[in-house]
Amino acid sequence: MKPIKVRVCVGTNCCYAGSETLLDMLENDVDLSAFIEVEAVPCKNKACDGGRNSPVVEIENKVLLNATPEIVMEEIERLATARIIEETQRA
Amino acid sequence: MPEVFERMRGLYTPCTDIRRKIFVGVTRFVLAGKKPEDIDYLPFDIIDMGKPTYRCCSYRELSIVKQRIRLAFGLPLIEERDNTPVSAGIGEAFTDRKVISAPLVNVIRAACEKCPEDKVIVTDMCQSCMAHPCSIVCPVNAISFPNGGKAFIDQKKCVKCMKCVKACPYQSITRMVRPCAAACGVDAIHSDPDGYATIDQDKCVNCGLCTVSCPFAAISDKTELVQILHQLMGPEDRRPYAILAPSFVGQFGRLASPGAIVAGLRAVGFRGVREVALGADCDTLLLAKRLAEKSSPDNPQHKTFLGTSCCPSWVKTARRHFPEFADNIAESFTPMVETAKIIKDQDPSARVVFIGPCIAKKAEALEPEMQPYVDHVLTFEELAAIFVAKDIDLAEITPVEFPDEASALGRGYAVAGGVATAIAETARQKYGKENIAVARADTLRNCRAMLADIKSGKTSPELVEGMACPGGCVGGPGTLIGLLSARNEVGKFAGLAPKNPATLTK
Structure with a gap:
């Protein structure tokens, strides 16, 4: 499967809201590594609004605000399932 | 587990x-x-x-x-x-x-x-089984089966020996302890x-x-946030200096380099920044010297150990629980105080804020003999709130040059084992002392066990390192990132340290 791009903001606001610990989770999960490509990125467009929306995570082109691990994993699962179905149908 | x-x-x-x-x-x-x-x-x-x-x-x-x-x-x-x-x-x-x-x-x-202090309880997993090994192994007959149903533990009788927990085929019995009390290494x-x-x-x-x-x-x-903010907002000549504990590296995110952190501190109003690893180097020298002196057979402390002094919680615990070892713990100031002294020697009117992972340092700074040196203490977590509130992004700020002053060994103080390594290595280099027997422990419960072993004669180390937090300062309560990442970052930064810092060669 083509890996899903997950970009986690590590600007100061997002770090303070837990983005580093979120990254730790995503990067160290061996089962997940086949499905995702994780990248730590600086702040984009101040989507966090002074930290009120932190942490900000971009999965492919979708921006997730107040991205708890629960929200992030749900989106990854949704995309991964869709991709696997799509790729099997094509094959 | x-x-x-x-x-x-x-x-x-x-x-x-x-x-x-x-x-x-x-x-x-x-x-x-x-x-x-x-x-x-x-x-x-x-x-x-x-x-x-x-x-x-x-x-x-x-x-x-x-x-x-x-x-x-x-x-x-x-x-x-x-x-x-x-x-x-x-x-x-x-x-x-x-x-x-x-x-x-x-x-x-x-x-x-008000969670229960310490209780062994039977959960819903109990199948009320025929074998019921729980009640068979219980040494105080605390387990019964009211109305032939699930096992029941009489809390008045239970001695928390854990035998039933280990015997249950369904893992249905568990011990619930109050997390705060479990975390407390001094009960x-x-x-x-x-x-x-x-x-x-x-x-x-x-x-x-x-x-x-x-x-x-x-x-x-x-916290001292509010008073420090008042200083930062006050007249320029009354603004404080920041001294950064060795565990600071990586705490503000992987894109916030040490130079960016210094730039951030300057941007919120701190007059200057020094690394506490500098004071750690001073301590290393002092303790390495004492260790070398101690090895001479006519030294009264020849047969006893030398204990590190950088963690105030460990020092207090060791002195309080093992008064017979009180003199073994080095009397030296902590790296925090040594670093503050360097600043105050140059500028006696300066105010110094220690920024670290540590709550014990807040208590240390309240002690009358430390008050002339360290004015305030802030944790990384408290400092980061100032960056967030002022909308200062350390991932984007233009970094300034980091005032590289300390040695790799001093920077290693942040990680469990680092203090003993620094002292032993310096004693070897400066005094030719080889094969130093080191004992070390992190968390106060483990520290106490280590001292109990020394007391009973089970071990007889020359150098003893104690740290209150799991993994050392990088596991402190005021940290922002996980222990493993913090340990890696500290190691990388130590590798970048100047080879022969002034303090170590003087």
């Missing part, structure tokens, strides 16, 4: 969330120039009264937030049950002078869920007559691990 109190570490939980929201809320409040009479509005900036997020209802949430705000302001708790408004006397905190006082670590009674947490957790301040050594171990965030320490 990690210890109870380690299971939540490195996770961003709602307990972390409310703590940080309080810090940011309080910082924004002060930076906006709000006055004491505005204080009753502050809780509503932090919580949403319509939507209880952390607790059963908004009113309880509000009560707790008010208490947390008091602590963040550096003031003692006031309980509403004493029929006093929580905002009473808050005006005293609006100053640039020191206001915090002991006790530093406090149980917020409104937040404490300072008990229940008051109403069942709330309470801290015996005569036993507490302010390690602060209970504050990050309570799953209801019911224990919190006082």
Whole structure:
């Protein structure tokens, strides 16, 4: 499967809201590594609004605000399932 | 299986969330120039009264937030049950002078869920099985099967030997301990007559691990945020210097380089920045010398060990629980104080703020003999609130040059084992002392076990390192990132240290 791009903001606001610990989770999960490509990125467009929306995570082109691990994993699962179905149908 | 109190570490939980929201809320409040009479509005900036997020209802949430705000302001708790408004006397905190006082670590009674102290209980998994090994192995006959149903443990009889827990084929019996008390390595947490957790301040050594171990965030320490903010907003010549504990590397995110952190500190108003690893180097020299002196057979301490002195909680614990070893712990100042002294020697009117992972340092800075050196203490978590409130992004700020002053060994003080390594390595290089027998332990419970082994003669080390926090300072309660990442970052930064720093070669 083509890996899903997950970009986690590590600007100061997002770090303070837990983005580093979120990254730790995503990067160290061996089962997940086949499905995702994780990248730590600086702040984009101040989507966090002074930290009120932190942490900000971009999965492919979708921006997730107040991205708890629960929200992030749900989106990854949704995309991964869709991709696997799509790729099997094509094959 | 990690210890109870380690299971939540490195996770961003709602307990972390409310703590940080309080810090940011309080910082924004002060930076906006709000006055004491505005204080009753502050809780509503932090919580949403319509939507209880952390607790059963908004009113309880509000009560707790008010208490947390008091602590963040550096003031003692006031309980509403004493029929006093929580905002009473808050005006005293609006100053640039020191206001915090002991006790530093406090149980917020409104937040404490009174969880059982220590109990072995039968869960729903019990199948009421034919074999029932639990009651067979129980040495005190505490287990019965009322009405032929699930096992039942008579708490009055149970001695918590764990035999039933190990014998149950369904793993249905479990031991529930109060996380705050489990985290406390000096057994300072008990229940008051109403069942709330309470801290015996005569036993507490302010390690602060209970504050990050309570799953209801019911224990919190006082902060000096508000007074430091007043200094940072004051006239330029009265602004403080920042001294950064060796564990600072990577704490503000992987894109915040040490130079960016210094730039951030300058941007919020600190006059200058020094690394505490510099003071660690001073300590290393002192202790390496003592270690070398001790090896001469006519030294009265020849046969005993030398204990490290950099962790105040460890020093207090060792002296209190093993008075016979009191003289073994080095009398030297901590790296924090050594570094502050360097600044004060150059500029006696300077104010110095220690920034670290440590709550015990807040207590140390309250001791009369330390007060001339260290004016205030801030944790990484408290400092980051200032960056957030001022919207300073360390990932984007233009870094300045880091004042590289300390050695790799000094920078290694942040990680368990690093202090002993620094001393042993320096004793070898400077005094030719080889094969030093080292014992070390982290967490106060392990430290006590280590000292008990020395007392009983089971081990006889020359050099003993003690650290209160799991993994060393990088596992401290005021840290922002996980232990493993923090340890890696400290190691990388140590590798970049100047080869022959001035302090070590003098």
